[in-house]
Amino acid sequence: GAVVSQHPSRVICKSGTSVKIECRSLDFQATTMFWYRQFPKQSLMLMATSNEGSKATYEQGVEKDKFLINHASLTLSTLTVTSAHPEDSSFYICSASTGNNYGYTFGSGTRLTVV
Amino acid sequence: SQQGEEDPQALSIQEGENATMNCSYKTSINNLQWYRQNSGRGLVHLILIRSNEREKHSGRLRVTLDTSKKSSSLLITASRAADTASYFCATLFSGGYNKLIFGAGTRLAVHP
Numbered sequence: 001g002a003v004v005s006q007h008p009s010r011v012i013c014k015s016g017t018s019v020k021i022e023c024r025s026l027d028f029q030a031t032t033m034f035w036y037r038q039f040p041k042q043s044l045m046l047m048a049t050s051n052e053g054s055k056a057t058y059e060q061g062v063e064k065d066k067f068l069i070n071h072a073s074l075t076l077s078t079l080t081v082t083s084a085h086p087e088d089s090s091f092y093i094c095s096a097s098t099g100n101n102y103g104y105t106f107g108s109g110t111r112l113t114v115v
Numbered sequence: 116s117q118q119g120e121e122d123p124q125a126l127s128i129q130e131g132e133n134a135t136m137n138c139s140y141k142t143s144i145n146n147l148q149w150y151r152q153n154s155g156r157g158l159v160h161l162i163l164i165r166s167n168e169r170e171k172h173s174g175r176l177r178v179t180l181d182t183s184k185k186s187s188s189l190l191i192t193a194s195r196a197a198d199t200a201s202y203f204c205a206t207l208f209s210g211g212y213n214k215l216i217f218g219a220g221t222r223l224a225v226h227p
Binding site: 006032034036041042043044045046049091093095097104105106107108109111 | 216222
């Protein structure tokens with residue numbers, strides 16, 4: 001079945017630094033990838049949709065200069081949290097679609113802690 | 116949540132009992148999907164129901180969809196302790212580009 005690998009699973013960084021999270025589709029080509037953010041005991045909030053070879057589409061209220069998304073190939077999307085602050089600490093999850101509107105495949109998530 | 120609400124927010128039952136979770140959404144959809152999330156982990160796709168379907172089964176899962184009421188329900192029969200997790204419904208926007216939006220989720224606890 002479709003597998004999405006997300007790395008790293010956990011990261012601790014200092015305030016002011018940048019962190020890159022990778023999301024790879026291992027056995028299929030992902031034309032669209034989604035990035036979500038999840039606070040404890042809450043639902044997933046869609047941050048942005050990235051399409052291979054084009055600019056990401058950000059949801060209202062998400063700072064595009066803060067959360068840089070790159071989808072340079074059909075198997076890799078990256079989310080970079082720039083100049084991280086403690087309030088950026090959260091669980092980030094990526095999801096990939098082959099574009100056929102069926103079930104989406106999710107990565108295992110990245111727990112980011114900014115100290 | 117971005118799309119709608121789920122109820123109950125939390126559900127606690129004994130093994131062997133059935134668990135019913137409800138989901139409401141706000142916009143027109145292509146399909147509605149249910150996912151499961153174990154604590155601190157990624158999501159696992161459970162079942163998808165298309166907008167022209169009313170009911171779907173998969174093993175111990177039964178999903179219904181009422182597009183006139185913009186609501187869906189997930190029934191887990193004969194629950195097991197291993198079913199303990201959070202369950203989310205998600206809808207795929209039918210307008211514009213595709214994006215998957217999640218409901219608030221139900222935290223299910225199944226006690227042995």
